[in-house]
Amino acid sequence: MHSLLGDHVLQRLQQETSGTLHQRVFRCLRYAIVEGILAPMARLPASRDLARELHVSRNTILSAYEQLQAEGYVDAKTGHGTWVVPHLPDAFLKVAQEKANTVHPSSTEKKMLSRRGASLVGYAAASPYQWGAFVPGAPDVTEFPHPIFSRIQAKLNKEPQIEQLIYSSAGGCPELRSALADHLRVARSVHCDAHQIIITEGVHQAVDLVCRTLTDIGDDVWIEDPGYWGVRNNLRMNGVQMRPLPIDQHGVVLDQLPKGSPKLIFVTPSHQYPLGSHLSLERRKQLIAIAREHKSWIIEDDYDSEFRFSGLPYPSLQGLEEDSPVIYMGTFSKTIYPALRIGYIVVPKALYSPLRVAAAELYRGGHLLIQRALAEFIREGHYEAHIRRMRLLYGKRRKFLINLISRYLGEDFLHEYDDQSGLHIILKLPSHCDDVAIASSALLYGVKTRPLSQYYLFSHARAQRGLLLGFACVNEKDMMMAFGMLLQCLREFGIEKLN
Numbered sequence: 001m002h003s004l005l006g007d008h009v010l011q012r013l014q015q016e017t018s019g020t021l022h023q024r025v026f027r028c029l030r031y032a033i034v035e036g037i038l039a040p041m042a043r044l045p046a047s048r049d050l051a052r053e054l055h056v057s058r059n060t061i062l063s064a065y066e067q068l069q070a071e072g073y074v075d076a077k078t079g080h081g082t083w084v085v086p087h088l089p090d091a092f093l094k095v096a097q098e099k100a101n102t103v104h105p106s107s108t109e110k111k112m113l114s115r116r117g118a119s120l121v122g123y124a125a126a127s128p129y130q131w132g133a134f135v136p137g138a139p140d141v142t143e144f145p146h147p148i149f150s151r152i153q154a155k156l157n158k159e160p161q162i163e164q165l166i167y168s169s170a171g172g173c174p175e176l177r178s179a180l181a182d183h184l185r186v187a188r189s190v191h192c193d194a195h196q197i198i199i200t201e202g203v204h205q206a207v208d209l210v211c212r213t214l215t216d217i218g219d220d221v222w223i224e225d226p227g228y229w230g231v232r233n234n235l236r237m238n239g240v241q242m243r244p245l246p247i248d249q250h251g252v253v254l255d256q257l258p259k260g261s262p263k264l265i266f267v268t269p270s271h272q273y274p275l276g277s278h279l280s281l282e283r284r285k286q287l288i289a290i291a292r293e294h295k296s297w298i299i300e301d302d303y304d305s306e307f308r309f310s311g312l313p314y315p316s317l318q319g320l321e322e323d324s325p326v327i328y329m330g331t332f333s334k335t336i337y338p339a340l341r342i343g344y345i346v347v348p349k350a351l352y353s354p355l356r357v358a359a360a361e362l363y364r365g366g367h368l369l370i371q372r373a374l375a376e377f378i379r380e381g382h383y384e385a386h387i388r389r390m391r392l393l394y395g396k397r398r399k400f401l402i403n404l405i406s407r408y409l410g411e412d413f414l415h416e417y418d419d420q421s422g423l424h425i426i427l428k429l430p431s432h433c434d435d436v437a438i439a440s441s442a443l444l445y446g447v448k449t450r451p452l453s454q455y456y457l458f459s460h461a462r463a464q465r466g467l468l469l470g471f472a473c474v475n476e477k478d479m480m481m482a483f484g485m486l487l488q489c490l491r492e493f494g495i496e497k498l499n
């Protein structure tokens, strides 16, 4: 059983990323004291008990307690335990400053926010960990050919054109839209020309744009469940009603639809996020027919389809039928690097003009010089070459991770929906497991994963348990070490290979 303090420390540790383990535990406990979670004169749990709850050594807790005592937050007497002092020391001020940089606002800060602002912050899911074993979906940003891209940028930046230095109302850099149209027609079978493409700051902004322009508050939007939290949070902010659609091995299940008509239907047909299935041809046709019947727009989030490790890449849903009611979204976050913040939407011709105007009104487009460099990078063939090279590299890393799982845990831990694509796999856990506690505990070992159950719209018994393991940004040596730590952590939760 977890105590309130144990739960608090496990959660808080996800935000305390720097320093040694005992320093991180110390800061979590200090936070609990300063925030009043541990009241003045409250007794701290016995070091042995807290160590057991947090799955760390007793020495880690003892060191954290010692530091709390040295800084005057707690007092201790041999044989009588450790308790919070009645009056906090001056160092409190230091903590208050640190708090300004943390993700979750205090209750006082929350009072300053609007209801939707507080809701957004309350549901915040973006992790402070974006690099290392096993951050899901992170590409290996060190492998990008930075010298080539810099050379292109340097050449273009020397004599920029005026249009590249002023606000854009054209839906992004024309050369990039044109290079993308050519690329998407060939690589993803998308029906499009440059006058259907709007450049955005990633899928996140694209989702915001379509929601603001195509839905009203209270409209129904159907989403995959489990699905991407980034889309969910965006939809929540736009005030729509999210209706979940379940997932099976053929993708989104369409035989028991929610009541009413959705304005938008969000899907990840090439590689369902996060479970990994591919939407079957039969269901693709069914989905388009449903959207036509309800006069809805399907939003195809094609976030990582470039990475398919066996067989040919699947063509897009958008390209399946002429004039399909599909808005296609893509991103360079996985193929180049996330901080580039460049993505795109391909819209049916009738929507291009209003959405382009809306994008200019809402976001005042910019970053045109880097978009121009990206166009050149694609035109010169470097983009395709980089994707091909990364496909090989990630394919090897993926295989390595799958072998580790099969060998040290067993085939039962591999998810049956896996379709050999994307930048993460799911380590399937028995249904009784608390995957949130396991992920928090893994973090104490320096292993960054995300619990599968948190990708569901509501917490319910049907939610599958597992851990998302990203493999793309980790070399085999680091993967091996991190996997060893993960095994140790799983063992503490009673999970190990049966034989």
Ligand SMILES: Cc1ncc(COP(=O)(O)O)c(C=O)c1O
Pocket: 137, 201, 202, 203, 204, 205, 228, 230, 268, 273, 301, 303, 330, 331, 332, 333, 338, 342, 343
């Ligand atoms: C399903 C899904 N869509 C989109 C994105 C990327 O969005 P962006 O282009 O805003 O980086 C991610 C990132 O992990 C994702 O998992």
